[in-house]
Amino acid sequence: MKTLQMLALAGVGALAACEAQTVPGLTAFTSVSVLPMTSDAVVSGQTVVVQDGVITAVGPTGEVEVPRGATEIDGTGRFLMPGLAEMHAHVPPGDNPPREEVEEILFLYVANGITSIRGMLGSAYQIPLADEIERGEVLGPNFYVGAPSINGGSAPAPADAEALIRAHVEAGYDLQKIHPGVSRETWDHMVAVAQPIGFTYSGHVPADVGLVHAIETGMSTVDHLDGYVQAIASDDVQAQVNAGVISLGGLARGVDEAKLDDIVRMTIEHDVYVVPTQYLWRNLYGATNADEMLRQPEMRYVSSETREGWRRRASAGRGPPEEVAVYLDLRDRILKALSDAGAGILMGTDSPQLFNVPGFALHRELQVMAETGMSNYEILKSGTVTVGEYVASHLGLDGNFGTIAPGQRADLVLLGSNPLDDLANLFDRAGVMVRGRWVSGEEIDAGLEALAAKHAG
Helix, strand or coil, X not given: CHHHHHHHHHHHHHHHHHHHCCCCCEXXXXXXEECCCCCCCCEXXXXXXXXXXXXXXXXXXXXXCCCCCCEEEECCCCEEEECEEEEEECCCCCCCCCHHHHHHHHHHHHHCCEEEEEECCCCCCHHHHHHHHHCCCCCCCEEEEEEEEECCCCCCCHHHHHHHHHHHHHHCCCEEEECCCCCHHHHHHHHHHHHHHXXXXXXXXXXXXXXXXXXXXXXXXXXXXXXXXXXXXXXXXXXXXXXCCCCHHHHHHCECHHHHHHHHHHHHHCCCEEECCHHHHHHHHCECCHHHHHCCHHHHHCCHHHHHHHHHHCCECCCCHHHHHHHHHHHHHHHHHHHHHCCEECCCXXXXXXXXXXXXXXXXXXXXXXXXXXXXXXXXXXXXXXXXXXHHHHCCCCCCCCCCCCCCECCEEEECCCCCCCHHHHHCEEEEXXXXXXXXXXXXXXXXXXXXXXXXX
């Protein structure tokens, strides 16, 4: 008996020693099919090694050595792709929102394979929050923080815009958010202040500025396809728009095809990116059945107050259904034209907006993008490699993410099926990695169930 006890204790000690040899921050995905996102190829039978938040090796299993002490994740029959990005995201506004509410929204993004967000309604608390996420103290996606908006109310005069730009740069925001109402004079002064110091501006296109002038003066991203429909209208239709006497359908039917070609070319020549938010626009402009929308499974993860707020805001439509359909179809055609020509398209939903549950809404956005005729690969690029390019070229920050290759940030999603075959396979998640931190599918499911229980009723 004593001998057996000693052997048992020795076994426990050996097991503890093995566990102690596990190296924190060292992970290896083995025998996995990789979507590197540098092309639409899938490379099977790969090992991907991650150390301290960075991919250090990628290659055939059996040829790439799994380092001693690595946590191994079996990828047999699974697919590894870069994490996705939500490029028009919101976290709770205000100076000091409830921390629990903030962390719940961050978790919803991660739970859906979103490893980077661009916050487009800034608050001062979000800058240190982004730092906490980067240090691994809070679970959340990499956070690019937009400054509180410049709009007709916050910047009624050029001097106001200058003061805001300088204050936001000093505070450490990553970009400037634009809302409507900015005059042409104020816009031009803002540009003159922001461009020399490398501070980009993105969001809405103010009516007095117009899309063409916004593009020509360095607009970084145009969100919601703002201004594109108006910019490609014929001169006669433009006159009716300015007079406020034309319907959505009339606006959409008045397309000047030469102007469409011109604005697509101009978008590319000036290196402007587009965040389309097509799903939200369908909810805002089309007649919305609130009861039907609130029966969507993801509604379990938001509060009853949020759900009822959305019910009250549900749209009866912006006009006769056939008129709205023509308008929304034109938005789809503009997006397809931009994509076909090679413009930079960035994933985004404006969550949590009307019926847009953070994280889950992105999957609905991708399905709408697919209806335009964009390929699954082009759609996935808009949330991976293209985002890395934008972050490097427009924000001047580290853009080494969005592909699977040595030296890239370890933002990854492990799936049970191939999203290139069907975008719905993005829901077939086995786990998510953010900056090398692994969050298993079981951990995600447990977190979602806890949220659902909290918001039940």
